[in-house]
Every structure is written in structure tokens, then in C-alpha cells.
Amino acid sequence: MAVKGTDLVKLLPKKTKCKECGFPTCFAFAMKLATGGTEISACPHLSDEVREQIEELLAPPIRPVAIGTGDKALVIGDEEVMYRHEKTFFHQPGIGVLVTDTDDEKEIERKVKSVEEMKFIWIGHALKADLVVLKSASGDKGKFLSLVKKAADMTDGAPLVLMADDIDTLLAGLEACGKERKPLLYAVTEENIDEAISKLGQAEVPLAVKADGLEKITALTEKLKEAGLQDLVVDAGSRTLWEAVRDQIFVRRAALKQGYKPLGHPTITFPCFMADDSRKELAIASALLTRYAGIIVLSDLKEDYLFPLVVLRMNIYTDPRVPMAVEAKIYEINEPTNVSPVLLTTNFALTYFSVANEIEATKVPTYLAIQDTEGLSVLTSWSAGKFNGETAGEFIKKSGIEQKTKNRRIVIPGLLARIRGELEDELPEWEVVIGPRDAAGISSFLPELVGRS
Amino acid sequence: MSYRAPVEGYKGKIVEVVIGKGDRAVKIGGENILAFNQTFDEGEFPNPPKIAFEVWDMEPQGWAPWVLEPYKDVVSDPAAWAKRCEELGADFVYLYLISADPNEKDTPPEQAAELVRRVYEAINIPLIVYTTGNEGKDPAVLTKVAEVLGGENLLLGPVIKEDFEPIANAAKEHGHCVVSQAPVDINLQKELDVKLARILPREKIVLDPLASALGYGIEYCFSVAERTKHVGVMFEDAMMQMPIIANFGAEVWKNKEPKEREELGIAWEEVTAISYFLAGANILVMRHPEVFNVIREMIS
Ligand code: SF4
Numbered sequence: 001m002a003v004k005g006t007d008l009v010k011l012l013p014k015k016t017k018c019k020e021c022g023f024p025t026c027f028a029f030a031m032k033l034a035t036g037g038t039e040i041s042a043c044p045h046l047s048d049e050v051r052e053q054i055e056e057l058l059a060p061p062i063r064p065v066a067i068g069t070g071d072k073a074l075v076i077g078d079e080e081v082m083y084r085h086e087k088t089f090f091h092q093p094g095i096g097v098l099v100t101d102t103d104d105e106k107e108i109e110r111k112v113k114s115v116e117e118m119k120f121i122w123i124g125h126a127l128k129a130d131l132v133v134l135k136s137a138s139g140d141k142g143k144f145l146s147l148v149k150k151a152a153d154m155t156d157g158a159p160l161v162l163m164a165d166d167i168d169t170l171l172a173g174l175e176a177c178g179k180e181r182k183p184l185l186y187a188v189t190e191e192n193i194d195e196a197i198s199k200l201g202q203a204e205v206p207l208a209v210k211a212d213g214l215e216k217i218t219a220l221t222e223k224l225k226e227a228g229l230q231d232l233v234v235d236a237g238s239r240t241l242w243e244a245v246r247d248q249i250f251v252r253r254a255a256l257k258q259g260y261k262p263l264g265h266p267t268i269t270f271p272c273f274m275a276d277d278s279r280k281e282l283a284i285a286s287a288l289l290t291r292y293a294g295i296i297v298l299s300d301l302k303e304d305y306l307f308p309l310v311v312l313r314m315n316i317y318t319d320p321r322v323p324m325a326v327e328a329k330i331y332e333i334n335e336p337t338n339v340s341p342v343l344l345t346t347n348f349a350l351t352y353f354s355v356a357n358e359i360e361a362t363k364v365p366t367y368l369a370i371q372d373t374e375g376l377s378v379l380t381s382w383s384a385g386k387f388n389g390e391t392a393g394e395f396i397k398k399s400g401i402e403q404k405t406k407n408r409r410i411v412i413p414g415l416l417a418r419i420r421g422e423l424e425d426e427l428p429e430w431e432v433v434i435g436p437r438d439a440a441g442i443s444s445f446l447p448e449l450v451g452r453s
Numbered sequence: 454m455s456y457r458a459p460v461e462g463y464k465g466k467i468v469e470v471v472i473g474k475g476d477r478a479v480k481i482g483g484e485n486i487l488a489f490n491q492t493f494d495e496g497e498f499p500n501p502p503k504i505a506f507e508v509w510d511m512e513p514q515g516w517a518p519w520v521l522e523p524y525k526d527v528v529s530d531p532a533a534w535a536k537r538c539e540e541l542g543a544d545f546v547y548l549y550l551i552s553a554d555p556n557e558k559d560t561p562p563e564q565a566a567e568l569v570r571r572v573y574e575a576i577n578i579p580l581i582v583y584t585t586g587n588e589g590k591d592p593a594v595l596t597k598v599a600e601v602l603g604g605e606n607l608l609l610g611p612v613i614k615e616d617f618e619p620i621a622n623a624a625k626e627h628g629h630c631v632v633s634q635a636p637v638d639i640n641l642q643k644e645l646d647v648k649l650a651r652i653l654p655r656e657k658i659v660l661d662p663l664a665s666a667l668g669y670g671i672e673y674c675f676s677v678a679e680r681t682k683h684v685g686v687m688f689e690d691a692m693m694q695m696p697i698i699a700n701f702g703a704e705v706w707k708n709k710e711p712k713e714r715e716e717l718g719i720a721w722e723e724v725t726a727i728s729y730f731l732a733g734a735n736i737l738v739m740r741h742p743e744v745f746n747v748i749r750e751m752i753s
Contacts, residue, residue: 260459279723286728291731304714304717304719315668350670354669383641
């Protein structure tokens with residue numbers, strides 16, 4: 001629910017010929033303000049009260065929250081849509097691992113380390129978890145503090161979440177890791193909210209708010225806001241899959257569709273408390289990831305489960321308005337020579353990566369001709385008329401491949417067997433060979449092809 | 454300002470499609486909400502998503518050992534394989550007639566149809582029959598299957614814009630449902646649906662907007678499936694109100710990661726399945742029985 005310029009102008013003084021903001025009229029200023037093109041401070045004629053009112057209207061419907069500092073900080077919230085196809089999801093949820101002060105030393109070290117060290121390279125990005133979530137479970141403050149210290153020392157700035165039932169333990173934990181580390185403190189509840197306001201009011205760290213259900217959450221977030229505490233992350237307490245998903249949907253809808261500020265905060269979720277085995281935990285984590293979770297806390301980081309989860313996160317948070325495309329050109333794989341064959345496909349990034357990977361694995365020197373299909377996949381680009389005999393023929397002629405290799409065999413995707421004739425008409429010098437339907441078929445197809453030649 | 458639960462209601466409703474007949478009839482669709490919002494009273498989801506297991510009509514090549522394991526003694530006998538799927542709890546058998554493809558064995562339509570009949574007689578659950586999407590061959594095969602299994606109300610597919618007419622006509626004549634398949638494109642999907650709906654009632658059509666795997670284009674397919682469902686349920690477009698089939702088993706298991714380790718493969722298929730499930734798919738076609746167990750528990 002973006003604010004409209006016409007709503008803002010009602011609050012402005014409407015001084016004619018003032019122009020101190022640099023705009024000809026208050027109306028022009030309001031219009032620009034609504035789209036983020038100027039700052040409210042440019043108008044000197046506002047009372048504090050009106051300024052606050054306008055700031056509130058301009059604030060993003062879901063408040064961004066930063067956990068941690070510097071380039072290691074995790075920023076969540078500040079989302080604008082319910083569904084990724086409406087625009088895009090902007091801030092990837094943080095994935096954390098739960099470490100408790102009752103875990104044994106080795107276990108603690110392994111888990112803490114895994115947050116920074118367990119990485120997966122995917123299409124040129126290093127994907128990993130983000131947060132170390134430290135929980136006081138022993139009831140022994142000393143134990144919790146040594147856990148916090150240890151985790152803070154062992155990590156290279158990874159954002160932390162501190163979990164304890166009482167405010168004093170949280171405060172002590174905050175001292176132990178250092179305020180400047182900006183951990184998220186979990187949690188402010190109905191029981192401790194007054195104490196939290198008096199003791200954490202000046203702490204300048206983000207706070208998690210936990211209650212039983214969203215209605216109770218709103219009472220807490222409103223009270224904290226009055227006390228000037230607004231960097232909040234909410235947990236509606238549901239610990240079954242579909243209730244948790246429902247709460248995620250309701251929080252997002254309340255914030256975006258109702259403009260309801262008390263729920264305009266990112267969320268924290270706990271698959272670690274919702275499942276008794278890793279597969280179920282992964283199922284819950286992926287459902288919550290797709291449905292708006294701001295933080296996802298797992299019981300452990302295991303490669304086989306974390307890998308698909310971080311890939312899903314990347315997929316769901318890519319910008320759907322930008323096709324994933326690679327540069328259209330001739331790629332040289334396995335050091336091709338002047339007799340190497342040519343494989344042709346589209347510049348859809350995933351097509352390129354899977355085909356290139358497969359060719360590489362065969363060790364067969366090959367030219368991979370990647371045609372510009374605006375990032376569309378093989379069949380889609382064919383239906384859109386961007387990948388057919390004519391366009392492919394033109395691309396091959398202009399690509400310079402005819403100078404690079406004397407081999408006049410060109411392999412087209414098996415899915416497009418139907419363009420063979422058209423392409424042969426365009427490229428009379430070439431023999432057009434129908435390749436496999438799937439990149440996976442290249443491993444047997446390509447060695448056979450060169451064996452034949 | 455006090456809190457009001459932001460419950461939404463929509464006017465559109467997914468068509469209820471019945472596949473199979475008599476004791477083995479299974480209903481899909483019928484919901485007037487988005488997937489899994491039934492848990493908060495927004496509307497009804499009378500038929501929870503259903504799960505189909507794949508059976509190939511020839512011994513599969515290149516399957517990871519762990520997806521082959523549950524079937525390894527039956528892979529050369531599609532009827533026995535289908536029976537195994539039923540025992541494992543599948544709602545449907547998804548029979549893939551790959552051998553009929555001219556690039557494979559080019560089996561004649563009569564032979565393919567005979568095989569379908571054998572498989573059908575071996576099981577007590579409804580049957581989905583897919584060919585490879587070869588517009589030159591598919592119509593001959595699927596019309597023959599329609600004829601031989603006349604009246605059994607199979608789900609036949611895919612029909613694509615190049616070959617929908619003969620297949621849809623055969624389905625009409627012999628009492629079957631068809632799958633309308635468009636390449637990850639909501640406009641092409643609708644165009645084809647409009648044409649199909651002139652031949653068959655909507656209650657005989659299922660949509661296949663294509664489903665790629667996690668890490669290999671799932672974001673496109675997820676959003677197209679999600680949008681398709683929105684257009685039907687929220688915006689009441691009658692031509693997009695048919696149930697959706699998400700056929701991702703083969704897409705998942707052809708990739709490197711699922712073939713590396715069994716547990717990674719299970720996790721990969723599981724995450725893929727959940728994504729389509731949240732996007733609104735009414736039938737999931739999958740491979741690993743362990744994934745089935747996890748998903749089944751989520752659905753119930
Ligand atoms: S400075 Fe303020 S009062 Fe003056 S024109 Fe601009 S918005 Fe209006």
C-alpha cells in the first residue's frame with residue numbers, strides 16, 4: 001500500500017510561492033516525496049507532529065531490520081509484495097543454526113563453525129547460512145555467557161541471535177558478545193515487556209517479540225513503539241506447519257494490504273522446534289521460506305539439507321523481471337581446435353550452465369554457440385520465434401565460428417529437431433545433427449559424435 | 454487500530470475433475486482458495502493434492518540407483534511396476550510411453566495401447582498416460598490408447614497447440630480427460646485452453662504449465678503455476694480454472710546433485726515438490742518413495 005502524493009499534500013502547509021523545498025508548489029513536492037525523489041526535511045515549514053505523521057506514512061510497510069554490523073549484517077523485512085511475480089522479493093531470509101548451552105563443546109564448535117564454513121557454489125555465487133542462534137537452555141547464566149563469548153570469538157562477524165527467557169540473561173549475553181555486534185535479542189514477551197523497556201530501551205539492538213498469536217503480538221509491538229523501540233522481529237508462537245504458514249501470510253497481508261503498522265515487521269520462525277527429523281524440518285523450512293519468513297532457525301546445518309534450501313532461497317528471491325541470461329557468443333570448452341564440433345543452444349542461464357557442465361565433463365574439445373534468445377529456454381524461445389532456423393543461421397554466420405573450426409557439423413537441441421530442415425537451408429555448408437533432448441544426454445552423445453567424425 | 458485477521462475470500466473456483474471411474478475414480482481440484490489457505494477458513498479445498506508415481510514402458514536409463522531401488526525387480530515389466538507404485542501408496546500411476554517416440558523405439562500405436570491396457574488391468578488406481586510431446590507421433594498413439602481403453606476415463610497427455618485436435622476429439626469420443634500443456638507461458642496456456650474447451654468440457658481438462666527442478670529454472674515454473682492459479686481463483690478466468698499437474702520427478706532426477714547422494718537427491722526432490730504444492734499444483738508426479746512419505750504427511 002504505497003502512500004499517494006495526494007494524501008501527503010493534505011498535510012503540507014500549502015504556502016503559495018514559498019518554493020523553499022526547491023519545488024514550485026507544495027503539490028509538486030508531495031508528488032516527488034511519495035515516490036522517494038526528495039526528503040521531508042527539505043520543507044522547513046512543518047511542525048514536529050506533522051513531520052512525524054508524514055514520516056510514518058512514508059515508512060516502508062514492513063520495517064527493515066539489520067542484525068549484525070558492517071558487510072556481515074543481515075537485513076530482513078522491507079518487502080513490497082505478496083507474490084514474487086508482482087515485483088520481486090528483496091531481502092533473503094536469514095538461515096540460522098540453533099546452538100544451546102547444553103550442547104557439548106565439540107558440538108558447539110562444529111555448529112558455530114558451519115555457519116561460516118559450509119558453503120555451496122552455485123552459478124558463481126557462494127551460498128551459505130547466516131546466523132548463529134545461541135540459546136540459554138541450562139538455566140545457568142555462566143554457561144550461557146561462555147557460549148556467547150565462544151561463538152562471538154569463533155566467528156568472523158556472523159550475525160548472532162541470543163535467546164533466553166529473562167531480560168537479565170539477555171543483557172548479560174549482550175555484554176558478552178559486545179553491543180557493537182548488534183545481535184537480535186529473543187524475546188520480549190507479555191511477562192517481561194516492562195522490564196525489557198526499562199533495561200533494553202537504550203541498548204540499540206533489534207528485539208524479537210514473542211506472543212501467543214498475532215493479536216497479542218500487536219499489543220506488544222505497539223507498546224514497544226511508544227517506548228521508541230521499533231527495530232522488531234516477530235514470532236507469533238505457532239509451532240505447527242500450517243499454523244506457522246498462516247501466521248506468515250497474515251503478517252505479510254496485514255502489513256501490505258491493510259497498512260497495519262503493528263505487524264509491519266519481519267518474522268522469525270523455528271523449524272528446529274517443529275519437526276523430529278531432518279527431512280520434515282527441511283519441508284517446513286522450505287514452506288516458510290517460500291511464504292515470507294524473515295529468519296529460519298534450523299536445528300543443525302547438514303549439507304544434504306542446507307544445499308537445496310539455499311538454492312531455493314536464491315531461486316525464490318531472484319528478480320522475476322530479469323531473465324537469467326548469459327552473454328551470447330561462442331564459448332570454448334575443453335580447449336577446442338580447428339576440427340572441434342559446434343553445439344548450439346539458447347542463452348537462458350540454466351540451459352547454458354547445464355550444457356556447459358556436461359560438455360566439460362566429457363573432456364571433448366567443443367565450441368558451444370550460445371544464441372541470444374533473451375534468456376528464454378529452448379522451447380519457449382522457439383514458440384516466441386526467437387530460436388528457429390532463420391535466427392540460428394544468422395547467428396552462426398555472424399559468430400565467426402566458421403573461421404575457428406573446419407568442422408561443419410552443428411548440433412541442435414533435441415527438443416528442436418523440427419528446425420533441422422530450416423537450419424540446413426540457412427547453412428548449406430553444414431550438417432545439422434539432432435542432439436539429446438536433455439543436457440544429461442550429452443555425456444554419451446558427444447564422445448560418440450566425435451568418435452564418428 | 455486493532456488487529457483484524459486479514460482473511461481473504463475469492464470468487465473463482467477450480468473445476469473439479471474426476472479421473473478414473475467407479476471404485477477407482479479420484480477427484481482433483483474444486484478449491485476456491487490458494488493452496489493450504491484452507492487451514493484458516495478462507496474457503497474450501499475439498500480434494501487435497503494427489504501424488505502420482507512414474508512408470509516407464511521401457512527399462513529406464515540413467516536413473517540414480519536410489520530411485521531405481523524400490524522398483525529394480527520390476528522395471529522390465531511395466532504392469533508389475535505399476536502394481537508396486539500402488540502398493541507404495543500412490544494415488545495415480547503416471548505411465549510414460551517413451552518407447553513410442555520415433556527417437557526411441559518407435560513402437561507402433563497398437564503396441565503402446567496394448568501395454569497401457571495391461572498396466573491398467575494390473576492396478577486399481579486411475580492412470581495418467583503421457584507421451585513424449587512428439588507432435589508427429591503422439592496423436593496416433595494417444596488416439597489409439599483412447600480407443601482401446603474406451604470409457605475408462607484416463608488422463609491423457611500432453612496435448613500441445615500443434616496436436617490438440619485429434620487427441621481431444623478422441624478423448625471426447627472415448628470418455629477421457631486430457632492434459633493441456635504450454636511451455637511455461639501463461640498466455641500460451643490460456644490460448645490452448647480456449648481451443649480445447651471448444652472440444653471438451655473444462656471438467657475433462659488438466660493444465661500442465663511445465664515444472665522444472667529446484668536450481669534449474671524452478672522460479673519460472675513456480676511463478677507461472679502460482680499465477681495460473683491466481684488468475685483462476687482470484688480473477689475468475691474460467692479458462693484457467695482447471696487443476697494443475699506438476700510433473701517434476703524426471704526434471705529433478707536428471708541433474709547432477711540428486712545423482713550424487715541419495716539423501717541429497719531426496720532433499721532436492723522434496724524441496725521441489727513443496728514449491729509446486731505451494732504454487733497450487735493438484736497432482737504431483739514424483740519419483741522417490743521417501744519424498745512421497747514426507748509430502749503425504751504434510752498434506753494430511
Ligand atoms: S517548502 Fe514546504 S511549504 Fe514551501 S512549497 Fe515546499 S512544501 Fe510547500
